[in-house]
Amino acid sequence: MSTNSIDSLLHETRRFPPTAEFSANAIAQAGLYEAAKADRVGFWAEQARQLLHWHKPFTETLDWSGAPVARWFADGEINVAYNCLDRHVLAGNGDRVAIHWEGEPGDSRSISYAELTAEVKRAANAMAALGVGKGDRVAVYLPVIPEAVVAMLAIARLGAVHSVVFGGYSSESLRSRIDDASAKLVITADGGWRKGKVFPLKAAVDGALANGTSSVEHVLVVRRGENEVEWTAGRDLWWHDELEKAGAEHEAQGFEAENPLFILYTSGTTGKPKGILHTSGGYLTQVAFTHKNVFDLHPETDVYWCTADVGWITGHSYVVYGPLANGATQLMYEGTPDTPHPGRWWELIEKYKVSILYTAPTAIRSFMKLGRAIPDRFDLTSLRLLGSVGEPINPEAWIWYRDAIGGGSTPIVDTWWQTETGAIMISALPGLTTLKPGSAQVPIPGVKIDILGEDGTRVDPPQGGLLVVSEPWPSMLRGIWGDPERFRETYWSRFSKADDWRYFAGDGAHVDADGDIVLLGRVDDVMNVSGHRLSTQEIESALVSHPIVAEAAVVGAADETTGQAVVAFVILRSDQEAAQTVDEASTMLRAHVTGQIGAIARPRQVFVVAELPKTRSGKIMRRLLQDVAEGRELGDTTTLTDATVMQIITDKLK
Ligand code: WT7
Secondary structure, eight states: OOOHHHHHHHHHOOOOOOOOHHHHHSOOTTHHHHHHHOOOOOOOHHHHHHHHSSSBSSSOOOOOOOTTEEETTTOOOEOOOHHHHHHHHIIIITHHHEEEEEOSSSSSEEHHHHHHHHHHHHHHHHHTTTTTTTTTTTEEOOOOSSHHHHHHHHHTTTOOEEEOOOOTTTHHHHHHHHHHHHHHHEESSSSEEEEEEEEESSHHHHHTTTTSOOOEEEEEEEEEEEOOOOTTTEEEEHHHHHHHHSSSOOOOOOETTTTEEEEEEEOOOSSSOEEEEEEEEHHHHHHHHHHHHHTOOOOOTTEEEEEOTTTTTIIIIIIIIIHTTTTTTEEOOOSSSTTSSSTTHHHHHHHHOOOEEEHHHHHHHHHHHHTHHHHSSOOOOOOOEEEESSSOOHHHHHHHIIITTTTTTTEEEEOOOTTTOOOBBBBBOOTTOOOOOTTOOOOOOOOOOEEOOOSSSBOOOOOEEEEEOOOTTTTTEEEEEEEEEIIIIIIITTBBBBBOOOOEEEEEEOOTTSOOOEEEEESSSSSHHHHEEEHHHHHHHHHSSSTTEEEEEEEEEEEETTTEEEEEEEEETTTTTTTSHHHHHHHHHHHHHHHHHHGGGGGGGGOSSOOOBBBTOOEEEEOHHHHTTTTOOOOTTTTTOOOHHHHHHHHOOO
């Protein structure tokens, strides 16, 4: 972010205090901050007891003796699925709609808590019959359909571990995730709907399992796209057949609070994605707490909609676990916002009377581009709270969101968190906080955040620094699957001293004069494209795996809609230069990255260059490439081995 815009962010003067009416009915009360301040650990114990059902109550709250691996509520026992299902039915809320689901072609289903519970019981029995039990890993590769939620909850019910892989990832990406976690079972669909067409999923699973050495014993296939699929007898089974055969009764058993719940892969600074591990009791406590208090959830009356795909952490915490633990009624939508028309989201909000909407700045900015006339055609008056997540929301988009979507009156919560943090860490609490565009504002009660300088000392406003979490929190990651060394190195080595552990988030941040936290984006080689995290190195590896490429450098260039966009610079192998036109090479390489990782990683541009700018020690100077990609004057080139390289690159691109 340029210094100029940081300056304007830090001097944002618009303020939006809560209305008296909102505050009077608000879930979050000021006492939360006081209680957490007086006894932080005790505060979380109180939340865990109040918000969840424990099969066996815990007596011990936090065990930090194995730092940086925390144990929360460790002597307690819990069943995560029971908390999201059975207990609501037992409390007399079985008829409440859990999920209003809308398919992209317009088909829809409304599923009550009683129905969802019944379906999860059958799915749990079906999986148990296939040998899935406590601790086993199950990969889930599905579109946004109710079966994705059913599958995740059924796996959790058995004490097994899900690894959901976003349906947009390639067969290659799926394979590496299945192998890393040695998954026993894969749950997929024939296909799903996207932009008016069925995209095949089963075929990608077949590709991922093609070498025959996989740990996978069975593939359960949900029928959704009705597209043709190939079938491996003995291995492949239809979901509907197996559920029909399975028994209807299934008693949820308690598992220890630290029993692993899921692994979710995310990009880091090096090529290989990290399998972020989350466990049960602490995770569920913090997602339930934040979902209730940050979104001001009144489960009897609200209709909540989080637009995230279940394949991301936002989908795990704020489509599946948070809302269902709190007994919310929510909307789930399979398709894209512009199919079959650009008002599809607003039409859905009108149809289901959505009252809480949680989405990403990139979506808001693309609607902004299309203009207000589109949302203006729909009745959006049911909305009373808006949320944002995934990247900093610029004040202009914030104001548009509030005006065009929120009718000029809804509070907006800008929520900062990460796959690793499991749940929201920084956010306003609606009804309490005076809102300010462009800032995620304050840590939630019970979370301790600091901004440190490079030397590890606290920085004071107006200095910026690096964001750390200074105390363990319930939903924190418990490790990187199979790689304890990388876990310590990535998050804990930078600022921790002796017994003073500091979690390094990888984000730059400022504290403004009011004490509000302004996030400035990643400080490492991680890009944020449309709120999705991508690693420059992972895309570089994909590029150099193509036979025509000798060397590659990838940068995240500022993009008006997506926040950042992937821009690649490649040097072709000398024997290839003549054989390819630059356009052919670029088209081929964009497709190659899609095949290797998935369409989300496809570069916006691939520039073929003769050389890359390097320091004398051989490090690629991405900063300079970023200047070129963003069309800026070049920064300092004095440390380059050959200062003319940049001149040649810029001249060529002009
Ligand atoms: C990174 C985490 C958490 C769910 C979605 C992304 C950026 C996230 C915000 C926000 C500024 C944000 C950070 C963070 N980020 N939310 N409200 N303001 N930046 O999860 O893929 O794990 O990415 O997203 O840079 O480190 P993720």
